[in-house]
Amino acid sequence: MSVLRLNKVCKKFKSGNDTITVLNNISFDLQEGESIALVAPSGTGKSTLLQICATLDIPTSGVIYINNKNTIQLSDNEKAEIRSKYIGFVYQFHNLLPDFTAIENVIIPLLIQGVSLKAANEKAKYLLDNVGLYNRINNMPKYLSGGEQQRVAIARALISDPKLILADEPTGNLDPYTAQKIFELFLSLVNNINTSLIVATHNLELAEKLQVCVTINNCELELC
Ligand SMILES: Nc1ncnc2c1ncn2[C@@H]1O[C@H](COP(=O)(O)OP(=O)(O)OP(=O)(O)O)[C@@H](O)[C@H]1O
Ligand SMILES: [Mg+2]
Structure with missing residues (x-):
């Protein structure tokens, strides 16, 4: 079962009078439960590709x-509905809502889906406990800290059991030791719900x- 498929995706940006091509003819098919690491130098289009996938x-x-x-x-509304139903996104910079507590940030995606506050809170507490933040939920x-915020963002991305995590x-932005621990935690949580996964990383x-490693070379995807 295909979860995400791209067919000949190109992305160009206008920069003054010039056009820069960032992605050229990108095609791939990500099946249920498959995971891809996207490892490519800064500025080659990793964030652009993930934003397009999402x-x-x-x-x-x-x-x-x-x-x-x-x-x-x-339409934008239809795309928002697809995102809410199928996709969990962890941003390059954690992107939590600053005026909401940790647990509120985590439950919002479920509330948008119409899940009751009680059920959403229970699930969020379970996930925040799993990422070691049970005593910081409020x-x-x-x-x-940066690592704690990133763990909240991971809990938020997982709360609706998405079929696809980007x-x-x-x-x-974490030290190597914390990065490794959080990454392993992230993978174990993802494996629990058999989610497909694309992770952009320099590490x-x-x-x-992850199962497959790809890079972006000359605006095209290549196996590492
Ligand atoms: N809205 C935009 N307008 C113009 N250029 C853009 C825009 N968004 C991205 N770019 C350009 O596209 C290229 C790819 O950017 P992107 O953020 O996808 O790279 P990246 O691989 O994620 O880099 P990093 O590892 O530093 O996060 C860069 O040259 C960037 O300047
Ligand atoms: Mg990026």
């Missing part, structure tokens, strides 16, 4: 299928823990 950005040309559904013609993000440098040691 329907948060649109390609210049090409098609993105999520669960075999063509997303190109969908803290505002600014009182949490993680952009989920441990990029080759972490990349080796």
Whole structure:
């Protein structure tokens, strides 16, 4: 069962009078339970590719299928619904809502789906406990360290048991020891729910823990 399929995706940006090509003819098919590490130098298009996979950005040309559904013609609302139902995203910079506590940040995706507050809170507590933050659930993000905030972001991405998780440098701003621990935790939680996964990372040691490693070379995907 295909979870995410890209067909000939290109992305160009306008920069003054010039056009820069970032992604050229990217095609792949990610099946249920498969995981891909995306390891490529800074500025080669990892974040751009993940944003396009998540329907948060649109390609210049090409098609993105999520669960075999063509997303190109969908309205913003329809895309938001697909994201809410199928995709968990961990951003390069954790991106928590600053005016909400850790647990509120985690439950929001479920509340949007219409899950009751009680059920959402229970699940969020379970996940925050799993990432070692049970005693910090009522803290505002600014009182949490970078690693703690990233663990909240991971709990938030997992709360709706998404079929697809897209993680952009989920441990990029952490020290190597914490990065390794959080990455392993992340993978064990992901394996529990048999989710498909794409992780952009600069860390080759972490990349080796995933099934396939790809890079971006000359705007195209290549196996590492
Ligand atoms: N909105 C935009 N307008 C113009 N150029 C952009 C835009 N977004 C990204 N770019 C350019 O596209 C290229 C790829 O950027 P992207 O953020 O995807 O790289 P990355 O591989 O994620 O890098 P990093 O490892 O530093 O996070 C860069 O040259 C960037 O400047
Ligand atoms: Mg990036």
